Amino acid sequence: MILLGASGHGRVVADILRLSGEDEIIFWDDDPAASVSGYSVVPRERYSEKPVILAIGNNTTRKRIAEAASYIYGNAIHPAAVKANDAFIGSGTVVMAAAVVNPGCRIGKHCIINTAAVIDHDGLIEDYVHVSPNATLAGNVTIKEGAWVGAGATIIPGRTIGRWSVVGAGAVVIKDVPDHAVVVGNPARVIKINNG
Numbered sequence: 001m002i003l004l005g006a007s008g009h010g011r012v013v014a015d016i017l018r019l020s021g022e023d024e025i026i027f028w029d030d031d032p033a034a035s036v037s038g039y040s041v042v043p044r045e046r047y048s049e050k051p052v053i054l055a056i057g058n059n060t061t062r063k064r065i066a067e068a069a070s071y072i073y074g075n076a077i078h079p080a081a082v083k084a085n086d087a088f089i090g091s092g093t094v095v096m097a098a099a100v101v102n103p104g105c106r107i108g109k110h111c112i113i114n115t116a117a118v119i120d121h122d123g124l125i126e127d128y129v130h131v132s133p134n135a136t137l138a139g140n141v142t143i144k145e146g147a148w149v150g151a152g153a154t155i156i157p158g159r160t161i162g163r164w165s166v167v168g169a170g171a172v173v174i175k176d177v178p179d180h181a182v183v184v185g186n187p188a189r190v191i192k193i194n195n196g
Contacts, residue, residue: 001074002053003017003053004052004055006029006036006041009057013094014027014055017076026039029041057112057130059129059130066092066110077095081099081100095107096113096115097115098116099119100118101113102123104121108128114130114135119131120137120141127145129144129146132152135151141157141160144161144179147167149161155173156173159173160176160177161177164179165178166182168183168185172187180194182194
């Protein structure tokens with residue numbers, strides 16, 4: 001498996017792959033000085049026939065690279081994560097330790113479901129989303145493309161988080177969030193609309 005991005009996020013993904021039995025992990029990075037202890041870091045495009053995971057935390061950057069390249073993408077699902085049998089997880093997505101993806105969920109491409117995040121039943125997570133550690137999404141929550149749900153945030157059932165929005169750490173979302181909004185607090189309120 002190839003991980004594009006020799007960073008802290010990449011080290012976590014490498015650990016997931018190692019724990020899942022992957023015996024060959026190679027990092028690609030454009031920085032010739034990049035290094036990850038215990039792993040080879042080579043220029044991009046070497047070993048290009050192997051599956052790739054975009055081990056980059058920034059949602060916009062993951063989308064830009066995914067749309068510009070035609071790699072075969074793999075997944076990384078931590079053995080200590082819980083995934084319902086009927087849950088769907090798209091290519092390039094990473095599910096970290098103690099995360100829960102419950103029945104009826106659909107997770108898009110190139111998402112990060114971070115440590116101990118909970119996606120309850122019938123959740124819809126579109127492409128390039130990051131659900132941060134300990135975030136809780138109750139049943140029937142929709143997270144639109146590119147949104148970022150901060151650490152420890154809670155979203156009540158049936159709510160929608162708009163495209164490329166940011167839910168601040170610890171926020172409690174009780175209303176739908178518009179596209180490109182930044183929301184914080186309990187209850188969450190819009191503090192800014194980013195240019196889309």
